[in-house]
Structures are given as structure tokens and as C-alpha cells.
Amino acid sequence: MRRIIIAIDGYAATGKSTTARGVAEALDYLHIDSGAMYRAVAWFLREKGVSTPTAEALPELLQDFTLHLEREGKEMVVYVGDRRLEEELRQPEIATFASEVSVFPVVRERLIAEQRRLGRKGGVVMDGRDIGTVVFPHAELKVFMQADLAARVERRYRELLQRGLPADKEAIARELIERDHRDETRPISPLRKAPDARILDTTHLTIPEQIAQVVTWAKELIYAPTV
Numbered sequence: 001m002r003r004i005i006i007a008i009d010g011y012a013a014t015g016k017s018t019t020a021r022g023v024a025e026a027l028d029y030l031h032i033d034s035g036a037m038y039r040a041v042a043w044f045l046r047e048k049g050v051s052t053p054t055a056e057a058l059p060e061l062l063q064d065f066t067l068h069l070e071r072e073g074k075e076m077v078v079y080v081g082d083r084r085l086e087e088e089l090r091q092p093e094i095a096t097f098a099s100e101v102s103v104f105p106v107v108r109e110r111l112i113a114e115q116r117r118l119g120r121k122g123g124v125v126m127d128g129r130d131i132g133t134v135v136f137p138h139a140e141l142k143v144f145m146q147a148d149l150a151a152r153v154e155r156r157y158r159e160l161l162q163r164g165l166p167a168d169k170e171a172i173a174r175e176l177i178e179r180d181h182r183d184e185t186r187p188i189s190p191l192r193k194a195p196d197a198r199i200l201d202t203t204h205l206t207i208p209e210q211i212a213q214v215v216t217w218a219k220e221l222i223y224a225p226t227v
């Protein structure tokens with residue numbers, strides 16, 4: 001059976017990672033959350049006390065940055081050096097800082113090389129911002145996720161409350177708008193729908209519905225007769 005590459009891109013808080021994880025589970029594929037890799041760089045720089053990185057300083061700062069993803073059960077866990085990172089990467093300020101550091105070519109080049117290595121054999125669902133456009137432009141299935149701002153704010157708000165973190169809807173909306181704008185307007189690998197990506201609008205969908213839609217698209221391709 002063909003083991004395809006599924007690229008899921010889209011705006012923040014549209015449910016990309018949750019959908020990608022569910023699709024990977026349904027197909028017994030590997031899920032790679034590329035955002036977690038950018039968050040890992042952000043976390044690493046934070047630990048070094050860096051708050052405003054520059055293109056000049058970054059190559060040296062990243063010299064001792066080593067990232068690896070380890071499969072633990074169904075999850076891929078991120079390690080920087082021998083430090084296992086989980087909750088650290090899910091802090092809202094790390095998301096914002098990840099978006100800031102992701103504009104630098106030196107950061108993107110390193111992570112993209114690793115993402116391509118991880119996905120080269122297929123059987124992978126990778127979510128991010130530039131997976132269908134830059135990392136795997138030949139991915140068999142590309143999905144671009146979007147949702148109304150109000151739905152995304154609500155989703156993030158409930159997630160933060162569930163995790164026992166402070167949540168304020170106005171602040172969440174501001175953060176999402178600012179981050180999407182930065183991700184869409186950066187000069188390299190901006191967040192953009194690939195011309196051949198299918199749009200998945202999740203405003204009125206539940207998570208199981210989102211997953212089911214992508215699985216249906218994937219199966220159509222996996223089981224399509226090859227000519």
C-alpha cells in the first residue's frame with residue numbers, strides 16, 4: 001500500500017496539530033508537529049537569555065543547538081540536547097517567540113532539512129505553515145486549515161483554561177492576529193496556501209469531523225488505482 005506524505009498547513013489555533021495527530025493515528029502514520037521544532041528553538045534561545053535575536057548573532061547562538069524527535073508510543077517527543085520538552089513548548093509566550101525566530105533563514109534551513117529527513121520515506125502527517133509549499137511541495141495530499149477568528153479564540157481560550165493557565169479572549173485574539181500576520185508576511189516561506197491544497201474550514205467542525213475529512217481525502221489517494 002502507498003504510504004503518502006500529508007502536509008497540513010494553516011493559521012494558528014485552527015486545530016492543525018490535533019487533526020494531524022488524529023489522522024496519523026487513523027492511518028498508522030507518523031505525526032510530526034513542525035511548530036514544536038520552531039518552539040524548541042525559541043525555548044533554547046530563551047534559556048540562553050536571548051530576547052531579540054539578530055541574523056548576525058544566531059549562527060553562533062545555535063551552534064550547540066541539537067534537536068531530536070523521539071517516538072514515545074504514538075507521540076513524537078522533542079528533545080533539545082538531553083532535555084525532554086513538553087509543557088515548556090506549549091506556553092503562549094513561546095508560541096509568539098517561535099514565530100519571531102522563524103523569520104530567520106538560518107533557523108528555517110536547519111529545521112527544514114530535519115523535516116525533510118524525517119518525512120522522506122512517506123507515511124507521515126506533518127503540520128505547520130510551509131509544509132505543502134516549501135518542505136514537501138510534492139506531498140500527495142495538502143490541506144490548508146482556516147477558521148473564523150472567533151472560533152479560533154474560543155478554541156484557544158478553552159484549551160488554556162483546561163490547562164489551568166490564565167486566559168483572556170481579547171489578549172488571545174490580539175496574539176493570534178499578530179502571529180498570523182507575521183507568519184504571512186515574512187519574506188521566506190510565508191504562511192500561504194499551496195495552489196493544490198484543499199481548504200478545510202474548521203469554524204463549524206468538531207475535531208472528529210476534521211480528522212474524518214482528511215482521512216477520507218487520504219484514503220481516496222492511497223487506494224486510487226495507479227496508472
Ligand code: DC
Nearest residue numbers: 034035036038098099102128129130
Ligand atoms: O504551529 P505552532 O503554532 O506551534 O507554530 C509556532 C510558530 O512557529 C508559528 O507561529 C510560526 C512558526 N512555524 C513556522 O514558521 N513554520 C512551520 N512549518 C511551523 C511553525
